[in-house]
Amino acid sequence: MxxxxxxxxxxxxxxxxxxxxxxxxxxxxxxxxxxxxxxxxxxxxxxxxxxxxxxxxxxxxxxxxxxxxxxxxxxxxxxxxxxxxxxxxxxxxxxxxxxxxxxxxxxxxxxxxxxxxxxxxxxxxxxxxxxxxxxxxxxxxxxxxxxxxxxxxxxxxxxxxxxxxxxxxxxxxxxxxxxxxxxxxxxxxxxxxxxxxxxxxxxxxxxxxxxFNSFQAEKDEVDIVYGVSHQLKSWNPFWANLQVYWNLIKDAYYARSWKDKFKVFFMPPGWRPEDVNADHPRKYATTKTLIKYEVSLPTVMKVYILCQFVLILALTITFLLTMTRLSVFELAIVGAFASINLVLFSGLQELKSWILWVEPVRLMFLSLLFYILLVPLVSWHLESFLIGITLVELLAFYKTVKLTMASEATS
Structure with a gap:
């Protein structure tokens, strides 16, 4: 570490x-x-x-x-x-x-x-x-x-x-x-x-x-396309970790044969039982059909997201530097709160409608995490400082939303 x-x-x-x-x-x-x-x-x-x-x-x-x-x-x-x-x-x-x-x-x-x-x-x-x-x-x-x-x-x-x-x-x-x-x-x-x-x-x-016969040299004439055939199409880090597992569970559920229900998990990626593939077809991208997933963001929202990401990065570094003093239970609590924070953060990138009421909750989660990690290390009034920072962030967020809505209205 x-x-x-x-x-x-x-x-x-x-x-x-x-x-x-x-x-x-x-x-x-x-x-x-x-x-x-x-x-x-x-x-x-x-x-x-x-x-x-x-x-x-x-x-x-x-x-x-x-x-x-x-x-x-x-x-x-x-x-x-x-x-x-x-x-x-x-x-x-x-x-x-x-x-x-x-x-x-x-x-x-x-x-x-x-x-x-x-x-x-x-x-x-x-x-x-x-x-x-x-x-x-x-x-x-x-x-x-x-x-x-x-x-x-x-x-x-x-x-x-x-x-x-x-x-x-x-x-x-x-x-x-x-x-x-x-x-x-x-x-x-x-x-x-x-x-x-x-x-x-x-x-x-x-x-x-x-x-072991798995080497392939890069060819100058090949235009490389990056990504996976079953596109993620999301900025949610939690879903990025669960998508394939969820699809495997669904395929195992739909498979009629018990043998296929087991094989779904241990065959190579892309393999599906014939009945599942027929009844529940899945679209896969190729180098010719892949369209990169994107959500267009106005500049003001990008600036807000970047500022918030810097805070999350600072929290992560603080966590890595102080984690040795945390118990397994405390590590689990911090990990859970941080995971929730990152999932809610992805809503900003996708301009979800629920960010208007969720973002204040995320900011409070962020301040709580900083408090848990920093309170044993500082002697000054950390609570007042974090409350003040959170209020400033809230004002910045709603100003960003207002400017974003104005930008969308004129585009």
Missing amino acids: AIIIAAIPFFLLLIAIELWFDHKRKTHYYRFNDAINSLSIGILSRFTGVLKSLIPLSIYWLIYQKYALFDLPKDSIWVWIFAFVVYDLAYYWAHRLNHRIHVMWGSHVVHHSSEEYNLTTALRQTSSPSLLAWLVYLPIALIGVDPVVFIACASLNLVYQFWVHTRHVDKMPAWFEAIMVTPSHHRVHHALNRDYIDKNYAGVFIIWDKL
């Missing part, structure tokens, strides 16, 4: 640099709502990350303590190198399974649901546990890799993957492309194009894809 927290300023700096390049080159690889949504989904994953990892990490620790075959010293550089390489190999297989088993895809699809490809996409991480992928990592515990080393390697692996989510870096030197995962490789992985689907699963070392 310390590695991830330390990396956050660099993530934000690189996103700012990429935004500058995007503006200078007029490439339009960023869309306001899509980028905010990716970051919101990433924030939601940070609030739920600790809780969803408790069981897998506890089982890893138990196997390491009771059944480890070797006593690998965690102060050895060779053990760290070995652990990093082995973790990346396990990540490759876990990632590949996430793409080939529908119930696992339900968790991983969140990362692929953006219809743009930029550095904010890297932070678009799932909040739901991958139900089977964590089993792939347990042999590492059996080998004797200390849980601290394992978690550090996982964090470093995740940090490395951040920079490959860009379209502003072309091909790297040939020797680097031959060994390491690069932006060129990972653009293929995120593509909806038929030849690119289910390719390039590796996190750090592309050699795994070449070894």
Whole structure:
């Protein structure tokens, strides 16, 4: 966690640099709502990350303590190198399974649901546990890799993957492309194009894809389309995490055969029982038919949303810096309130009619979260300050709504 927290300023700096390049080159690889949504989904994953990892990490620790075959010293550089390489190999297989088993895809699809490809996409991480992928990592515990080393390697692996989510870096030197995962490789992985689907699963070392026959080089003549065939069509981060699971439950319910009810969850994504497909057809997008989801926002609303997002980002950083003093119950409470806040925040992006009465509630949730996290750390009158800030935000919101309505009336 310390590695991830330390990396956050660099993530934000690189996103700012990429935004500058995007503006200078007029490439339009960023869309306001899509980028905010990716970051919101990433924030939601940070609030739920600790809780969803408790069981897998506890089982890893138990196997390491009771059944480890070797006593690998965690102060050895060779053990760290070995652990990093082995973790990346396990990540490759876990990632590949996430793409080939529908119930696992339900968790991983969140990362692929953006219809743009930029550095904010890297932070678009799932909040739901991958139900089977964590089993792939347990042999590492059996080998004797200390849980601290394992978690550090996982964090470093995740940090490395951040920079490959860009379209502003072309091909790297040939020797680097031959060994390491690069932006060129990972653009293929995120593509909806038929030849690119289910390719390039590796996190750090592309050699795994070449070894296990899942490698595909990026072709200069191919115009890549990003996203998934069953489009999310929402800025709601909660729905982004539930959509596939909900569709699986519906397909299992409608299937007449008990065998098909079971298979729905474990077949590859896209598979549906014949009777369900006939009675309840589902529309899938292709590279030729995909229309990017968007909700047009006036500038004044974009400014308000951006200001509110900065507050949510500040809350997230505060949470990450103070979470070690929270109990599991307090973590659950903060996670629940933060999740509700982000869901309500998405209503602003979609201009839902209910934001007029819900936004005051969301702002109070936001102030409450800041109070829970900050009250043990400050000695001044935090309550008065937060109440004052909330009132100012409410005035700004209703002024924004008034200007938005005026903008729509004249357009």
